[in-house]
Amino acid sequence: MAKKVVKKAAKKVVKKPAKKVTKKVTKKVSKKAEPKKVAATVKSVALEVGQTAPDFTLEDQNGKKVSLKDFRGQNVVVYFYPKAMTPGCTVQACGLRDSQSKLKAANVVVLGISTDPVKKLKQFEDKDKLNFSLLSDLDHNVCEAYGSWGLKKFMGREYMGIMRQSFLINGAGKIIHVIHKVDTKTHHDDVLKLFKNQK
Numbered sequence: 001m002a003k004k005v006v007k008k009a010a011k012k013v014v015k016k017p018a019k020k021v022t023k024k025v026t027k028k029v030s031k032k033a034e035p036k037k038v039a040a041t042v043k044s045v046a047l048e049v050g051q052t053a054p055d056f057t058l059e060d061q062n063g064k065k066v067s068l069k070d071f072r073g074q075n076v077v078v079y080f081y082p083k084a085m086t087p088g089c090t091v092q093a094c095g096l097r098d099s100q101s102k103l104k105a106a107n108v109v110v111l112g113i114s115t116d117p118v119k120k121l122k123q124f125e126d127k128d129k130l131n132f133s134l135l136s137d138l139d140h141n142v143c144e145a146y147g148s149w150g151l152k153k154f155m156g157r158e159y160m161g162i163m164r165q166s167f168l169i170n171g172a173g174k175i176i177h178v179i180h181k182v183d184t185k186t187h188h189d190d191v192l193k194l195f196k197n198q199k
Helices: 002-039 087-098 100-105 118-128 141-145 187-196
Strands: 057-060 065-067 075-080 108-114 133-136 149-154 157-162 165-169 175-179
Touching: 057 118, 075 187, 087 100, 087 108, 087 118, 087 187, 100 108, 100 187, 108 187, 118 133, 165 187, 175 187
Parallel strands: 075 108, 108 133
Antiparallel strands: 057 065, 057 133, 075 165, 149 157, 165 175
């Protein structure tokens, strides 16, 4: 009788750790597999200087439709930003707001694009007294056309989102410069300098 009891106890001890190990291995495999699925959905479009900027029509913060072709004959900065009313995006927008007189003197129109809904863009305009067009690209089609939609990483998490970039477009609708690494604090000055230096 004593031998049987010992054998049963031994079997129980062996079975429990085996189940725990199986669960841990399954979790690790599933976590590693997730980034591969995300990476497969990345769409890369490389727009270059000299190309015609892709045209688009989007709703602004007042629900009015705005098209890029409406501004032929003027310089345009199309800037993509991640999210309305977040710290970096607010600094960038306020810099452009405060530079409107200089931008207008240089014949520059500002068009900010994000995936925020129109209602949120209106709140952004009202909160920070913005004085230029904020456009809603809910399905991120325009972001993709400009190569400003891709895989991002934050706090160890991977997700698809807007890449902060700016495209400087001349009166003929041609891209004259692309700012891939935007400094939100000096963005307005950088845009002015680049337009003034164009030939």
